[in-house]
Amino acid sequence: VQLQASGGGSVQAGGSLRLSCAASGSIIRIDDMGWYRQALGKQRELVAVITRGGTTNYADSVKGRFTISRLNAENTVYLQMNSLKPEDTAVYYCNADSLSNNPGGEIVAAKDWGQGTLVTVSS
16 A cells, blocks of 8 residues: 655744645555654654544644544545644654555555655744
8 A cells, every 4th residue: 555645845833734645556444544743853753643433633732733534435634734833843644554455465454654745834
């Protein structure tokens, strides 16, 4: 399964960005999908996660400002980021727990990662 993220960019503090991430491949089902971020010199951290049924969970630092959503029919997850702060600056990675068919026809469970998209928030 391949994840393609898009929507990063540069914005001033207080601004908004919307990230998108689409999964493709021989997908049987996508379960949890989420967004993580890694700032320079820091460890990767969870930003938000959403189950297939729509239950969400957020890092305390983004509650009330970020909203995660998904379209199951399109295997796509979104992250709407409002009231951005300089401390939100990071590379954002999407993540998906997938079931797919490999070339041999076997069912494979995997945790897949997108390539990362840079979000820069200036003060």
